[in-house]
Amino acid sequence: MNILVANLGSTSFKYRLFRMDQDGGEVLAHGGYERVTDHAIAIDDAIATLQRDGIIQSTDDIDAVGFKTVLGKDLSGCVIADQSVIDALDGFADVAPAHNPPYANGIRQFAKALPNAKLVALFETAFYQWTSPASAHYAIPKSWRDIGIRRYGFHGASHKFIAERSAELMDRPDVAETTRRLYLDGQQAPDAAPLRVVSCHLGGSSSVTGILNGVAIGTSMGFSPQSGLPQNNRVGDLDSGAIPYAMKKLGISVDEAARQLTKESGLQGLSGVSNDLRDIAAAANDGNQDAHLALDALAHSIRHWIGAFMIELGGIDALVFTAGIGENNTAIRATVCNGLENFGLHLDAEKNTATRATEATISRDNSPAKIFVIPANEELVLAREVFRKLS
Numbered sequence: 222m223n224i225l226v227a228n229l230g231s232t233s234f235k236y237r238l239f240r241m242d243q244d245g246g247e248v249l250a251h252g253g254y255e256r257v258t259d260h261a262i263a264i265d266d267a268i269a270t271l272q273r274d275g276i277i278q279s280t281d282d283i284d285a286v287g288f289k290t291v292l293g294k295d296l297s298g299c300v301i302a303d304q305s306v307i308d309a310l311d312g313f314a315d316v317a318p319a320h321n322p323p324y325a326n327g328i329r330q331f332a333k334a335l336p337n338a339k340l341v342a343l344f345e346t347a348f349y350q351w352t353s354p355a356s357a358h359y360a361i362p363k364s365w366r367d368i369g370i371r372r373y374g375f376h377g378a379s380h381k382f383i384a385e386r387s388a389e390l391m392d393r394p395d396v397a398e399t400t401r402r403l404y405l406d407g408q409q410a411p412d413a414a415p416l417r418v419v420s421c422h423l424g425g426s427s428s429v430t431g432i433l434n435g436v437a438i439g440t441s442m443g444f445s446p447q448s449g450l451p452q453n454n455r456v457g458d459l460d461s462g463a464i465p466y467a468m469k470k471l472g473i474s475v476d477e478a479a480r481q482l483t484k485e486s487g488l489q490g491l492s493g494v495s496n497d498l499r500d501i502a503a504a505a506n507d508g509n510q511d512a513h514l515a516l517d518a519l520a521h522s523i524r525h526w527i528g529a530f531m532i533e534l535g536g537i538d539a540l541v542f543t544a545g546i547g548e549n550n551t552a553i554r555a556t557v558c559n560g561l562e563n564f565g566l567h568l569d570a571e572k573n574t575a576t577r578a579t580e581a582t583i584s585r586d587n588s589p590a591k592i593f594v595i596p597a598n599e600e601l602v603l604a605r606e607v608f609r610k611l612s
């Protein structure tokens with residue numbers, strides 16, 4: 222089955238064409254467009270390029286297109302991307318203005334360009350469909366809850382991949398199979414011994430998710446991708462009382478407050494140096510105290526959420542690091558794992574230092590709980606879920 226994974230940003234379009242079968246998949250082609258003003262033109266050009274390069278003979282050679290849609294309020298899961306998905310994305314565009322409109326437009330455009338292809342949406346919220354009401358709800362008035370304000374969670378594709386892969390690495394094929402079939406069967410409750418995993422997706426945006434037997438029990442992100450850990454430019458968790466206070470004291474509008482909290486906050490806001498952890502670490506090495514603070518605040522927040530999920534899970538069997546920072550930043554991993562031996566997590570300092578951008582076990586051989594680095598590959602996750610959905 223040939224599956225095109227479409228990654229749509231507000232001014233970008235990237236794609237990867239996979240050939241998928243039961244055993245996995247291979248990438249047939251990939252490409253991308255920046256500074257896109259009209260997604261329709263970029264999408265038509267990508268399809269024409271695939272034909273011209275002989276990757277596909279006709280548009281019918283693309284069997285399916287997968288979309289990593291973000292937020293659809295009550296609509297979630299891995300679903301056929303029909304009009305109900307477009308309506309759900311349009312209906313919540315205010316909450317995810319950078320993400321929802323390009324996906325709604327992209328789905329419309331692909332439906333025109335590839336009328337015979339199956340279109341499938343995998344919502345970033347999908348992995349959290351089975352979290353408890355207690356973890357999903359904020360203590361807000363009912364009228365707020367009625368307009369859809371609750372904890373949705375994001376990075377679902379990435380954390381689900383970690384759930385599946387960590388179960389394989391922990392030699393728990395039963396749990397890996399539960400996760401593999403999650404969007405087909407819904408939650409299953411295996412009778413087997415619990416497998417308790419905490420997954421840290423640390424990248425441009427970051428989140429920590431608690432996973433029991435392959436199913437998420439909670440996550441650090443909430444109503445919008447604004448919450449949880451400090452992100453590159455986004456604030457992360459913030460006391461709601463700070464917003465009206467800052468608006469009055471600084472004389473700024475709601476829109477300006479939202480802009481500052483999404484563009485000038487997070488690691489950028491704290492460090493005043495950069496939104497990239499490499500630059501921040503270099504500045505900290507040169508003695509910049511604000512850069513130090515940004516590094517410390519990120520590690521503190523990661524540990525805060527790991528601790529929360531270790532309690533909820535009743536312990537931990539595996540701690541996983543993934544995405545740009547999680548895969549590459551050995552110092553953050555060491556800081557996060559510092560002093561966690563009482564919880565069964567013994568980092569092997571040498572293995573940690575030697576591991577970058579590759580899958581590895583970085584705990585000591587005799588560590589009761591494992592620590593893994595598992596590279597993220599979100600396009601492949603999409604291709605796999607689309608293949609499962611349609612097979």
Ligand code: ADP
Nearest residue numbers: 423424425426496497498499544545546549550
């Ligand atoms: P995004 O969430 O935008 O996909 P990434 O997952 O690539 O971003 O994460 C970006 C972050 O990861 C940056 O803060 C950067 O410092 C860090 N990072 C990415 N690649 C590397 C690398 N090779 N070495 C060290 N840090 C890296």
